[in-house]
Amino acid sequence: MKKMMMYGSTLLLAAVLMTSCANNSDNGIQEESSAPSASPVSVQDEPTNSFKAGVFVNVENGNEPLLNEEIKRLLQTALTSMANKDTEAFRSVFADDRSSDAQLHLLNSDYAFYQLGTVQQDHANRIVVEIIGKAKQDTGVTDKYLYFYFVKNAQGQWFLGAID
Numbered sequence: 001m002k003k004m005m006m007y008g009s010t011l012l013l014a015a016v017l018m019t020s021c022a023n024n025s026d027n028g029i030q031e032e033s034s035a036p037s038a039s040p041v042s043v044q045d046e047p048t049n050s051f052k053a054g055v056f057v058n059v060e061n062g063n064e065p066l067l068n069e070e071i072k073r074l075l076q077t078a079l080t081s082m083a084n085k086d087t088e089a090f091r092s093v094f095a096d097d098r099s100s101d102a103q104l105h106l107l108n109s110d111y112a113f114y115q116l117g118t119v120q121q122d123h124a125n126r127i128v129v130e131i132i133g134k135a136k137q138d139t140g141v142t143d144k145y146l147y148f149y150f151v152k153n154a155q156g157q158w159f160l161g162a163i164d
Contacts, residue, residue: 051110051112051134051136051141052112053083053084053110053111053112053136054083054112054113055076055079055080055083055113056112056113056114056133057079057113057114057115057116057131057133059072059075059076059079059116060072060076062116062119064116064119066119066120066121066127067119067127067129068158070157070158071127071129071150071158074093074150074158074159074160075129075131075148075150075160077089077092077093078090078093078148078160078163079111079113079131081093081107082106082107082111082113083110083111083112083113085107085110087104087107090103090104090107093159093160094159094160094161095151095153095159095160095161099159099160099161099162102162103162103163106163108137109135109136109137110135110136110137111133111134111135111136111144112133112134112135112136113131113132113133114132114133114134115131115132115133116129116130116131116132117129117130117131117132117145118130122149124151125152126149126150126151126161127149127150127158128147128148128149128150129147129148129150130145130146130147130148131145131146131147131148132144132145133146146163146164147163147164148160148162148163149161149162149163149164
């Protein structure tokens with residue numbers, strides 16, 4: 001019995017040591033990124049009937065050096081088309097139908113876009129633009145942090161590659 005208690009105590013001590021010594025940092029995040037690695041979503045207490053869809057961020061006045069005029073235009077079109085659920089305009093910002101088809105599910109929610117977040121160039125030379133807002137779904141209104149990935153084709157034109 002004394003031996004069992006000693007083994008049990010040893011196992012408990014080992015488990016406590018392993019959990020307290022665990023490294024909780026996320027080594028997968030690039031150092032230059034100040035944006036969260038995942039899109040945090042939290043349900044708000046505000047009633048869904050007070051939600052107003054639309055684009056309330058002025059992308060044109062963004063002073064980020066990576067936001068050229070072409071990317072600003074594409075981003076503004078993407079945000080407006082998502083807020084208005086305009087499928088044709090939404091499809092127009094992507095390089096091809098396959099890319100736009102993969103993102104069409106985003107038009108199933110109502111969006112209100114409020115703030116331009118981080119803008120950075122990733123390791124694949126894509127320009128990643130964070131937009132902060134809210135989305136209204138059947139379950140309620142949630143905070144949304146969307147990342148728009150802009151890519152340049154072989155002819156030097158920018159297109160929206162994906163939204164995460």
